[in-house]
Amino acid sequence: MIEPELFNFKPSLKKHIYVKKRWDKILSDIDGYGLTHSISIVLPDTLFIPDHINNIFSENDHYYLIKNVTLCSLIDPGFITSFVKNGKVYAISLNTNVDVDDCISITNCNLLQMSLTHSSCQYMCLPSKDSKITLDLKELKFCTKSYQRLNECFQRYQNKFELLICWESNDDDVCPSSIASYFSKKGFDCQECFPRLTTERKYNMTIPKGDDIALLDTWLSYFCLGIHIDNKTLCVLPNGKLTKSNSCDVGQVTQIIWMGFFNNDKVKLLLEKFRDFKEKENKSYWLAIHLESFSNSPYPCGHRTIVLNSLDTYFVSNCINCKKF
Numbered sequence: 001m002i003e004p005e006l007f008n009f010k011p012s013l014k015k016h017i018y019v020k021k022r023w024d025k026i027l028s029d030i031d032g033y034g035l036t037h038s039i040s041i042v043l044p045d046t047l048f049i050p051d052h053i054n055n056i057f058s059e060n061d062h063y064y065l066i067k068n069v070t071l072c073s074l075i076d077p078g079f080i081t082s083f084v085k086n087g088k089v090y091a092i093s094l095n096t097n098v099d100v101d102d103c104i105s106i107t108n109c110n111l112l113q114m115s116l117t118h119s120s121c122q123y124m125c126l127p128s129k130d131s132k133i134t135l136d137l138k139e140l141k142f143c144t145k146s147y148q149r150l151n152e153c154f155q156r157y158q159n160k161f162e163l164l165i166c167w168e169s170n171d172d173d174v175c176p177s178s179i180a181s182y183f184s185k186k187g188f189d190c191q192e193c194f195p196r197l198t199t200e201r202k203y204n205m206t207i208p209k210g211d212d213i214a215l216l217d218t219w220l221s222y223f224c225l226g227i228h229i230d231n232k233t234l235c236v237l238p239n240g241k242l243t244k245s246n247s248c249d250v251g252q253v254t255q256i257i258w259m260g261f262f263n264n265d266k267v268k269l270l271l272e273k274f275r276d277f278k279e280k281e282n283k284s285y286w287l288a289i290h291l292e293s294f295s296n297s298p299y300p301c302g303h304r305t306i307v308l309n310s311l312d313t314y315f316v317s318n319c320i321n322c323k324k325f
Helices: 023-032 077-082 118-124 145-156 178-185 213-224 264-281
Strands: 014-021 036-044 063-069 087-093 103-106 111-115 132-136 161-169 189-193 196-208 247-262 287-293 303-308 314-321
Touching: 014 023, 014 213, 023 264, 023 314, 036 213, 036 264, 063 178, 077 178, 103 161, 118 145, 161 178, 178 189, 196 213, 213 247, 213 287, 213 303, 247 264, 264 287, 264 303
Parallel strands: none
Antiparallel strands: 014 314, 036 247, 036 287, 063 161, 063 189, 087 103, 087 161, 103 111, 111 132, 196 247, 287 303, 303 314
16 A cells, blocks of 8 residues: 655745734724634833723623533524624634534624534535534524524534623613523523733843834744843844844833633723823833634634834734745
């Protein structure tokens, strides 16, 4: 038997670059990122961080873990009428892998997005040729034959999900915890969750000044890996090296990491808070914000790094296709 050739795999034709963008464009692009799992902020030469930033996700930003959720429960008339038509539902399945397991999510447009395996599609007899299906929950009409057909397909599906979920009501007087109360009354196991905050400081650091965005990006990678770099030792970076002309010494570098379940509106609020903080504190150095989406999102997802440099210019990391290596 001839052994297959296992070593001749061509690398992906991708190139990582930073794109200069206006602030309003950065905020508008956030809607296409998907639900965020991790937010990391790197602040050079910053000793004091105001409480309104540290506690930005501590008040009224809880979300819920609902266990054994069925697809039928997400198109139930009570769920649609009470929550989908009266606010924004955000949800994503846990402990699943795209293209290997069935994954579902609900985005800020109340779109139920499903990435199903081929066997699940066949078993459910869904009228779709693609395993990635998007369903607008707002447009469901309960008395139609199409809804009855969809409900029958979902009833055949016996798999259950662990779902992270939160709800933003159109009425400020309605408590967001109503969605947990709804599922609890339906017999589902509900757990309240909160974002986790971690703050780390590293002292006596040499940092890039921020003019060379490629050098700064590489330095951030080394910093997150815990590799110490300064301009006194011979350490060549892939995109250049730190010298006395392009770097400076600071007393400390602060890294703030939030882990949890963040919708796009919360990410935008965080960006605005830190932009205001940089302007009010008159920081002469850069500020870096890294957003990491859930890896099992049915919609396209990925990581983004947003840099606010010393010249008040904004850059966003991007992966593009390239023709040559």
